[in-house]
Amino acid sequence: MNKKRDKKKFKRKNIKISNIELTDIDQFTDDVISEEKRAEKKLIEKGKISSKRNLKLERGRILEVRSNYKCIVKIGDKVLICTLGGRFKQVNFETKSIVTAGDYVNVDVSGDLRIEEIVARTNTLSRFSDKDFQIEIIIASxxxxxxxxxxxxxxxxxxxxxxxxxxxxxxxxxxxxxxxxxxxxxxxxxxxxxxxxxxxxxxxxxxxxxxxxxxxxxxxxxxxxxxxxxxxxxxxxxxxxxxxxxxxxxxxxxxxxxxxxxxxxxxxxxxxxxxxxxxxxxxxTPGIKTFGLHRKDKEKLKGIFPGLSALTEECKFFNCSHSHEIKCGVKKAVENGSYPVARYESYLRILESL
Ligand SMILES: Nc1nc2c(ncn2[C@@H]2O[C@H](COP(=O)(O)OP(=O)(O)O)[C@@H](O)[C@H]2O)c(=O)[nH]1
Ligand SMILES: [Mg+2]
Ligand SMILES: [Zn+2]
CATH class of the missing domain: 3.40.50.300 (P-loop containing nucleotide triphosphate hydrolases)
Known part of the structure; x- marks a missing residue:
């Protein structure tokens, strides 16, 4: 019953998408993914509230997402095939990120092994779509x-x-x-x-x-x-x-x-x-083309690039990017040889690329 309805929805969606004029396949993928991401956010919010009673929930770890709704989950010593709970099934795009490998989940072990809850992720491993590096695709957590x-x-x-x-x-x-x-x-x-x-x-x-x-x-x-x-x-x-x-x-x-x-x-x-x-x-994990540096991270770069943050005390400007500014502690350290010029150039290259 349920399955049938899902299928219908999927079809409708596809028809809608195929009406959009497509310039190339990458663009198509990106559109689908961004829409999917919005839907995912909503669902994760929703998923926090379980309305069902009499569930016997056990914590597991997703080892692999096999299809849209099927996951291989390790619960205790057992490796089991679990399905995504009904609330999650409303998204019918091709898998990706409702759940991902590495997710901790709560599975209802009283019945047919349904994933009822997804535990908040501590981090995600993502890649970005080639097109403009703007669309994040989660591949593990x-x-x-x-x-x-x-x-x-x-x-x-x-x-x-x-x-x-x-x-x-x-x-x-x-x-x-x-x-x-x-x-x-x-x-x-x-x-x-x-x-x-x-x-x-x-x-x-x-x-x-x-x-x-x-x-x-x-x-x-x-x-x-x-x-x-x-x-x-x-x-x-x-x-x-x-x-x-x-x-x-x-x-x-x-x-x-x-x-x-x-x-x-x-x-x-x-x-x-x-x-x-x-x-x-x-x-x-297959095919990460670019491992997660994003344009939006540009501001953070100076805080995380190896060795820079210790040199910023002497920067005149509070938001110094250590590139074009005068009275820069980092540039001073490079000049007096206490910070390697090659690493500084590497920093500038990454800054530039974002
Ligand atoms: N001399 C030497 N060759 C290595 C070593 N590790 C890997 N290789 C060789 O480097 C090549 C690439 O290794 P591979 O494991 O396929 O690299 P991957 O692309 O990073 O997975 C292979 O021909 C390996 O035999 C090493 O420690 N010393
Ligand atoms: Mg290899
Ligand atoms: Zn500076």
Whole structure:
């Protein structure tokens, strides 16, 4: 009965959308998503008030969203297929973000395993639509840390990219961890550690790994243990190799975060949580093209870019952007060599790009 009605609605919606003149497929996707996001907000509000009685609610975690209304949920030791409660079903767009992998939910275990409530998210992992970077698409939630993976060589270490990922992580309320991989390719480990020391001094976790020699893998495992992590970084940095080294039987999909060569390719936004055998989850997520820096975050950048906030006391202007202003504490630090000019330039590049 219910199902039938939903189907009807879906059809109506589709017809409506197809009446809009479509210039290209990206535009279409964005429109759908923004409408979906508004609907989602309303529903999450609604979802807080459960009118039903005699429910036996148990807390679970969504490992994967399988279809519009079906989710794989871990409740205690069991992995179960649950459906979204009726109140949530009113949105009939193609899945995405009513619920997402990583969501904590309350499931009615007295009957047919319905998700009745969605617990407020502590953070979300998102990507932004290519078109204008304005539409956020949520792909996972409640994530502890991002393992920003770079290789020392092949491809060459790109600190600018690391800076970008750090800022994106912080804006999304996710802890950044820096992993410099392929240290077997470095002539001296001291040189590599020299590079990492800038971040270490600022309190970041930096680990140096090699899948070849096994160096740093134990430390990496310690860092991942009992936390929910996502690996991100340039294609070829060694993310898949590291994950395989940590747990060979983990079945990872082939698509991956920020895969440089896949830019512009439309892939599914569904992600899933995979359990480490040493505790915690790996967020396996395909096709993030750009990891969450948004135009609206421009103002926040100066507060989160590594090492800047400690230098702003001498800025003449309270809202100094440390770019064109006179009497700027950051510029002074760059001039007297106490803040690395390369990192300052990296800051300006990100500022500019927003
Ligand atoms: N020398 C060396 N090569 C590595 C290391 N880790 C990965 N690789 C190689 O780098 C290439 C890319 O690795 P991959 O895991 O696919 O990178 P991903 O794109 O980040 O997932 C592969 O040929 C790996 O064998 C490492 O620690 N040392
Ligand atoms: Mg890979
Ligand atoms: Zn300044």
């Amino acid at each position: 409640n994530i502890d840390q991002v393992i920003i993976t770079s290789s020392y060589k092949d491809p060459q270490l790109n600190l600018g990219l690391i800076d970008r990922y750090i800022c994106a992580a912080k804006i999304n309320n996710i802890t950044p961890v820096i992993c410099i991989n392929k240290i077997d390719l470095a002539e001296s480990l001291d040189d590599v550690k020299q590079i990492g020391s800038f971040y270490e001094k600022l309190g970041f976790n930096v680990i140096y790994t090699s899948v070849e020699t096994g160096e740093g893998i134990k430390e990496l495992r310690e860092l991942l243990k009992d936390k929910d992590s996502v690996f991100s970084g340039h294609s070829g940095a060694g993310k898949s190799s590291l994950i395989n080294k940590l747990q060979p039987e983990l079945k990872l999909r082939t698509a991956e975060i920020s895969d440089y060569h896949r830019k512009g390719v439309h892939t599914t936004t569904r992600s899933r949580l995979l359990e480490w055998d040493f505790g915690g989850y790996l967020v396996d």
